[in-house]
Amino acid sequence: MSDRPPTTTAPQPAAALPAQSPPVDPAARPGQRVAPAGRLSWWHGDQGEGARRNLALIGVLVALIVIGALTRSDLYTDPDWVWDNVLSILKLASVVGVVTVGMTFVIIGGGIDLSVGAIVALAGVWCTTVATQSYGAAGMVFSALTVGVAVGLVNGVLIAYGRLVPFIATLAMLVAARGLAAQISGKQTQVSTNDVINGIASTNLLGVPLLVFILAAVVAAGWVLLNRTTFGRRTVAVGGNPEAARLAGIDVRRHTVLLYALSGLCCGIAAIMLTAQATSAQAAMANLYELDAIAAAIIGGTLLSGGRGTIIGSLLGVVIFATITNLFAINGLTTEAQNMVKGGIIVAAVLVQQVQFRSLTQFLARNRATTA
Template sequence: MTQQPVSSPRRAVPQSAGRGKLPVRGGPAGGRPPGPLARLGRQADVRNLSLLGVLAILVAVGGVTEPDTFLAGSNLQLVLTQASIIGVVTVGMTFVIAGGGIDLSVGAIVALASVWATTVATQEYGFTGILFTAVVVGVGCGLVNGVLVAYGGMVPFIATLAMLASARGLALQITDGRTQIVTVDAVLDLGAPGAYVLGIPPLVLVFGAVTVLGWLFLNRTTFGRRTLAVGGNAEAARLAGIDIRRQRLYLYVLSGLCCGIAAFLLIVLSGSGQNTNGNLYELDAIAAVIIGGTLLTGGRGTIVGSVLGVLIFTTITNIFALNNLQSDVQQIAKGAIIVAAVLLQHRTLRRTGGV
C-alpha cells in the first residue's frame, strides 16, 4: 500500500483575507493596516483634543477664581484680541519650523515694522501708508533672513539672531527711545468697539483669516507639501526636483509677512509704535508651535495645534493678571503648563498606539 506523505497542519484562512494573506488585527474592515497618513491624522486629532482639554481646564480655573471678570464678554474679547497678534506671528513660525528652520527675529521684526510705520512721515500717507509700510518692512526683513539662510549658507539660528539684534537696534534708533503716537483716525477706529462685527473685534477676524489661509496653504497646496518635504528630508526633496533654497526663501518671506501684519494689528491695539514692541514674541511663538505638535526638526506641522497653543498661553496670562500675581509666578506657571501639556500628549499617544 502506498503511503501518502504527511504535510504539516495549516490553519484555515478565510477567503475574505485575500490571496493567502492573514487578516491584520486592529486594521480597518478591509484587512489593511492604517497607512502613515491615517496614523498621523489620528495622532493629530488626539493631540488637539489634549490641547483643548488643557484649555478647558484653564477656562474652568479662570471661571472659579474670578467668575465675575474672567467670563465677562469684554474679557473674552480681550483674550482673543491679545491672542490675535502673537497668533499671526505663530502661523508664520509654524511654516518655518515645519520646513526645518527657526526664526528668532520675529519679535524684533514686529518692533521695527511698528515704529517704521508710525513715524510722522509715514502717518502723512494715512491708513494705507501705515499698513503698507508695516507689511513691506516685515517682508523685507524676512527676505534678508531667507537670502542669508537659503543662499548664504548661514545656520538659521545665527542668521535670525543677527536680524534680531539689528532690527532691535534700528527700531531704537528710529524712535530714539520714545513712543510714537498714532494720529490717523482710520487706524485708531479699528480698535474701537464701534468697529466690531457681531461682537467680534476686527483684529480677531484678521487672525481668523490668517489661520484659515495658513491651514489651506499647509494642508491643501503644493507649497505646503514642499514645505513638509524640505523639513523632513532636504536631500530627498532635492532629488525629487524641489528647489530647496527657493522654498526656504519663501518660508522666511512668509514669516516676515506675518510679522508685518502682526505689527499693524499691534499698532491698532496700542495706538502707538515702540521699540519694545514684540518683546519675547519669538519664545512664545516657538513654544506654541512645538506644543501644538509641529516637530522642531521639521517635516510635520499643524496650524490648528499652534493656534490652540497660543490660546493656552494667552489664557494663562489673563488669569494671572486678573488674580494680581507677579510676573515671575506667571513665567513659572507657564513653564509648568508647557511640561504638563506635553506629558499629557505623550501619554495619550501611547495609549492609542501613537509615537
C-alpha cells in the same frame, strides 16, 4: 506477474493550510501604523494624530476654564462678564497668533526665527513715521508689510544661500532690527494719528473685535496653504528630510527663502494690529514675541526638528497661553509666576515630544528588524 492482489493506497488527509495573513496595504510605507478597520479607522492611525493632539489641547482649555470658575466663582456666574472675558482672551491672543502662524511654517520647514519680535517693532516704527503717515492708512499698511517681507527675505537669503545657521542668522537680525528701529524713532514713541489704523483695535463686527477676525483670516489662509497646496507639502518635505526633498526636485534653498518671507509677512500684519492697539509704535514693542510664538507652536505639536506641525494646534497653543495670562490676572498673581508656569509648560511639551519621537523610532526599528 505477481499473484499478490493490487493494493490500494488510502487517501491521505489534506494538509492544513496555514492561516491566511491579513491583506497588506500596498500603499503603506514601511513602519507606518496600520489603523484598525472601521468608520473611525483614521482616528487610530497616523492621520488622526493631529486630531487627537488638538482634542487634548481643548481638554487643557476646559481645565483652565474650570480652574478659573472655581477660583473666581463670583465672576464666572455673570454671563456678560464671561463673554467679555472670552473676547478679551481672543483679542489678547490675536497679535501673537498671527506671528505664530508664520513661525509654524518656519519650524515645520526645519528652521527657527528669533527675529519676529524685532521685525514687528521695525515694521511698526517704520509705518508710523511722519513721512509714511502722510500717505494715509494704505501707505502705512503697505510700508509695514513691505518691511516685514524684506527683512524675512534677508533672513532667508542668509540662511539658504549664505549657509548660516538659522539660530545665528535670526539672532543677528533680532539685534540689527531693534537697533534700526531705535535709530529711526530716535528712541522715542511714535504716535499713530491715522483714525483708520487706530480704529482697527476698537472696531467690532457682530459684537466680535476686528482683531479676532484678522486672526481668523490669517489662520484660515495658513491652514489652506499648509494642508491643501503644493507649498505646504514641500514645506513638510523640506523640514522632514532636506536631502530627500532636493533629490525629489524641490528647490530647497528657494523654498527656505519663501518660508522666511512668509514669516516676515505675518510680522508686518502683526505690526499693524499692535500699532492699532497702542495707537503708537516704539523700538521696544513686541518684546519676547519670538519666545511666545515658538512656545505656542511647540505646545500645538510642531516638532522643533521640523517635518510636522499644524496651524490649528499652534492657534490652540496661543489661546492656552492667553488663557493662562488671563487666569493669573483675574486672580491677582504676578507676572513672574506666569512666566514660571509658561516655562514649565514648554519643558513638559518638549519632553512629551521626545518620548513620542523615541517611541516612534523604536517602533520603526523593530519593524525593520522583523521585515529583515
